[in-house]
Amino acid sequence: MTRRSWLKDSPVAAVLLPIVGLAGAIGLWWLATVVFSIDSYLLPSPKDVVAKFGEQPSYLLTETGTSFLETIEGFLLAIVIGVPIAIVIVRSVLLERLVYPLLLMVNAIPKIAIAPLLVVWWGFGQWPKVFMVLLVCFFPIVISTAQGMKSTPVELVELLRSLNASRAQEFFKLRLRYAMPQIFTGLKVAISLAVIGSVIAEFVGATHGLGYVISQSGASADTSLAFAAITLLSIMSIVLFYALVLLEHLLLPWAQESR
Amino acid sequence: MIRLDGVGQVFDGREGQVTALEEIDLHVRQNEFVTLIGRSGCGKSTLLRLIAGLISPTSGTVRVAGEPVTGPRRDVSFMFQRPALLPWRSVLSNVMLPIEIDGGEGDRGRAAYRDRAHQLLELVGLTGFERRLPHELSGGMQQRVSLCRSLIREPQVMLMDEPFSALDALTRTELSDELQRIKMELSTTIVFVTHSIEEAVLLADRVVVLTPRPGRLREIVDIDIPRPRSLGQNAHLTEVAQTSGLLHGLLAEKTAPADAAPASGVRAVDEVRPR
Numbered sequence: 001m002t003r004r005s006w007l008k009d010s011p012v013a014a015v016l017l018p019i020v021g022l023a024g025a026i027g028l029w030w031l032a033t034v035v036f037s038i039d040s041y042l043l044p045s046p047k048d049v050v051a052k053f054g055e056q057p058s059y060l061l062t063e064t065g066t067s068f069l070e071t072i073e074g075f076l077l078a079i080v081i082g083v084p085i086a087i088v089i090v091r092s093v094l095l096e097r098l099v100y101p102l103l104l105m106v107n108a109i110p111k112i113a114i115a116p117l118l119v120v121w122w123g124f125g126q127w128p129k130v131f132m133v134l135l136v137c138f139f140p141i142v143i144s145t146a147q148g149m150k151s152t153p154v155e156l157v158e159l160l161r162s163l164n165a166s167r168a169q170e171f172f173k174l175r176l177r178y179a180m181p182q183i184f185t186g187l188k189v190a191i192s193l194a195v196i197g198s199v200i201a202e203f204v205g206a207t208h209g210l211g212y213v214i215s216q217s218g219a220s221a222d223t224s225l226a227f228a229a230i231t232l233l234s235i236m237s238i239v240l241f242y243a244l245v246l247l248e249h250l251l252l253p254w255a256q257e258s259r
Numbered sequence: 260m261i262r263l264d265g266v267g268q269v270f271d272g273r274e275g276q277v278t279a280l281e282e283i284d285l286h287v288r289q290n291e292f293v294t295l296i297g298r299s300g301c302g303k304s305t306l307l308r309l310i311a312g313l314i315s316p317t318s319g320t321v322r323v324a325g326e327p328v329t330g331p332r333r334d335v336s337f338m339f340q341r342p343a344l345l346p347w348r349s350v351l352s353n354v355m356l357p358i359e360i361d362g363g364e365g366d367r368g369r370a371a372y373r374d375r376a377h378q379l380l381e382l383v384g385l386t387g388f389e390r391r392l393p394h395e396l397s398g399g400m401q402q403r404v405s406l407c408r409s410l411i412r413e414p415q416v417m418l419m420d421e422p423f424s425a426l427d428a429l430t431r432t433e434l435s436d437e438l439q440r441i442k443m444e445l446s447t448t449i450v451f452v453t454h455s456i457e458e459a460v461l462l463a464d465r466v467v468v469l470t471p472r473p474g475r476l477r478e479i480v481d482i483d484i485p486r487p488r489s490l491g492q493n494a495h496l497t498e499v500a501q502t503s504g505l506l507h508g509l510l511a512e513k514t515a516p517a518d519a520a521p522a523s524g525v526r527a528v529d530e531v532r533p534r
Binding site for chain 1: 330331339340345346360
């Protein structure tokens with residue numbers, strides 16, 4: 001086995017190398033703070049960040065939980081609303097003409113611009129955050145679902161017709177199943193946006209959540225705390241993304257190969 | 260078994276109407292193997308879809324087993340140029356799809372069909388592949404699965420739209436042989452669209468030649484070469500060559516003669532026409 005194919009094929013390499021890369025990056029960061037003796041309110045060293053987490057783990061975890069719930073709720077809501085809307089749009093030309101430009105307009109609004117309004121309307125509770133997550137997730141989910149629903153190959157539709165399948169059978173046994181890989185593509189885009197959405201909403205008006213922690217620590221120049229919160233946000237984002245990847249792998253084992 | 264009377268099909272195209280088929284009279288007998296042959300765009304696939312009930316004719320009537328065709332029938336199966344397998348379903352589950360669509364077969368019925376599916380897969384040499392997904396199979400194997408699927412309902416009529424044309428030459432010959440064998444084992448009426456003269460001569464009892472734009476019946480050629488036929492070593496080389504030559508001649512004609520329309524029943528001409 002040549003060295004190159006070991007790098008490409010070995011599962012050990014696939015897990016080990018990213019860890020080595022990450023460790024290297026953290027090492028450089030550490031080195032920079034030591035060599036240039038940067039003040040910790042400007043750039044805390046990795047040690048400071050970890051220490052910060054050690055000081056108040058239960059506080060940080062509670063806030064992580066809050067952000068996590070908002071993200072998940074908004075994301076699920078976006079699926080529950082977005083997928084049926086996309087399906088209806090694909091089915092009806094009338095509705096597509098009627099609704100689609102409207103969706104494009106809503107999507108064109110920078111979401112952060114609405115965040116203060118959400119506070120005016122609904123105050124500081126969880127709902128405006130969930131709604132913000134819903135807003136940012138909605139569009140990619142609708143677009144990818146609509147694309148997926150349109151991608152059914154003609155010959156498969158004709159096959160089901162020739163078997164005298166009902167419209168419901170055609171929909172559930174063929175069109176929806178065939179759209180799943182593309183729906184998942186949309187979900188993977190949406191889940192990363194979802195985390196951003198919850199942070200935006202927490203920045204503008206909140207009493208809880210990691211976004212709130214970050215904006216508060218900015219005010220008190222507690223940069224290490226902000227870094228700890230950012231790290232937790234990144235971990236949350238990565239975990240959510242790979243949870244989706246895993247789910248896709250389990251649900252759609254055929255998708256990687258045959259498309 | 261299948262009877263077409265004065266069937267015509269006009270499509271509304273971008274630049275006005277296009278006549279795909281005109282005045283087609285054709286009678287396919289029970290257990291007969293008929294191939295439809297013609298240049299691309301002569302409406303042979305359209306004709307097949309008319310018989311399948313996937314589209315309805317602009318004029319004339321299509322009857323299967325004495326009844327006018329109003330939609331897809333349970334005893335008529337359709338096989339496509341591409342395997343058209345559902346990529347998330349295993350081989351067995353793909354073969355069982357028509358039964359699943361029917362629904363209401365009861366557990367016993369379904370078990371019986373499952374046995375039949377296994378038998379069919381054995382017939383085409385796919386035993387042991389039941390649980391594989393389509394992308395794990397070669398093109399020829401996929402088309403074999405598709406063949407099993409079209410046989411699962413025990414159809415009286417099988418309509419095949421260039422089913423082997425996307426395969427390599429060797430696999431194609433193999434599958435043609437298998438189809439002949441299956442045809443001899445199971446009694447079904449088959450209408451088979453192709454643009455390959457070889458395939459037409461190898462498989463058919465009768466070859467129906469269509470003229471292009473608008474598609475009309477040019478000639479119906481009887482093929483009396485004894486079965487099983489094969490393309491290689493053959494005791495009937497002269498007859499095969501003669502028939503092939505005749506079909507070549509018919510297909511090479513640029514325009515149809517004026518009297519070509521009511522051609523049903525016209526017998527094969529003896530001499531071999533020049534290319």
